[in-house]
Amino acid sequence: MPLPPEVHRTTSAFLSAIDASAPGLVEGLYLCGSLGFGEFVPARSDIDFVSVSAERPDRAALTALATAHETVRREYPRPFFDGFHAVRADLAGPPEHCPDLPCTRMGAFEEAGRFGVNPVTWHELVRHGVTVRGPVLTESEVYVDDAALRAFSHGNLSAYWSHLLGELVESPAEAGEPDAVEWCVLGVSRLHHLLATGSLTSKSGAGRYALTAFDSRWHPIVLEALRVRGSTREPSAYDGNPERRAADVIAFTAMVIESGLALGARRG
Template identity: 60%
Template sequence: MPIPTEAQQVTDTFLAAIDHFAPGLVRGLYLHGSLGFGEFYADRSDVDFVALLAARPDSDALEALAASHRQVSRRHGRPHFDGFHVLAEDLVRSPMDCPDVPCAQAGVCQDAGRFDVNPVTWHELARHGVTLRGPALTEADVWTNDSALRAYTHDNLTTYWTGVADTLTEHPEEASSSEATEWCVLGVSRLHHLLATGTLASKSGGGRHALNVFEPAWHPIITEALRARETPGTASAYDADPTRRGRDTADFTAMAVKAGLALGA
């Protein structure tokens, strides 16, 4: 799958840097997230990656990884190159069994962390991954378990998103920006999509799912979230009343969380 120029530049910079600092360390590089669904917005999307290493990195290899990510950040800034570095043996097991691994997020590296080490990433790699180096990954190479993915999604709604919904109900002004609407409305919609259909979706895919399954009264705020993601420079129906956008976002988030939880784990 061809990837956008901005994403290609970021990944080319990383691979050239790591091959210079530690030849042979990175044997595979795979992208997931929005790029795996053919959805990418250079000013807002991240380049989400998983790198396969030849061996667990020692201190020299960790410094080589950090130096490579610093080079990416210096040269490109955005889009962020976010992800983690594992062994092939880690991918054939549940991410819950994966040890802490080197991670990178927004140009900051951790020698050991768990950023994006979760069932969603594993399933995106197996079913929607983009191969830039190494053999293409299949479900024989990457652990998948639909029941575990569903349970993880349900738990995400129960914990993180229920907390967000409660906060917004008390303080809807925190969701008055178009960016907050995009994050909340599309975030809960893609989780509802998975619980309703059993399949993964992009953020925009989650929004279009929401337009299909929720009452027309919710369509203005869903459409606003899609506008904010896909055409942020265009006029908004909420431009004259961002307070209403905050209330509608808060109300939708609370409704969609309850609807998703009602679908069961």
């Protein structure tokens, strides 16, 4: 499938910039995230990448990477071009053994970080990755461990999402904001899907899964999250009642966290 125009222009701009200042540095460029599932929503999606080099970047190469990313951020500030720069040996082992890497988050470059360095990225690369440059990655080159992926997802529910739920309970108005509706409802559903089926899915795929996996009482808030995700102009079932939308986001998030943690424990 051809890349969406926004993705093509951003990846082309990055590769042109880095090739001009550091020829041969980026041997492979791969996209993961929603693109790997055939899903890209220009107003909502980011461009998640992993680049591969033969050797660790030296000072000159780090400067070249910073300059190339600044060029992309200046010319095409959105969607964000976010990810990390690895060597092949990094991908061949568990993510937790990987050192800090040059990376970008929300378009901002840092020389050493861990954004995206986790089992989800490793699995997406080899099972759903989109190759822009270089050979297609295989499971002989990228470390995948389904048990580790499940454990990471279970831990994400018990740590990040449980903490976020507590914040929403204390500030319920924030739960009704469109971004929070999409992030929470589809985010926890995505993790539940992994724990229940053993496979990854996109955010919209997680919403479709939630419509079949959970009681129909939750359908309005799931459909609302999909409406926000799709950036459609369809009327909201919650128009005029933001308090009910916020309450449903909080209740749904709590329900899925509890269900996912129990599911993870049973299958762990």
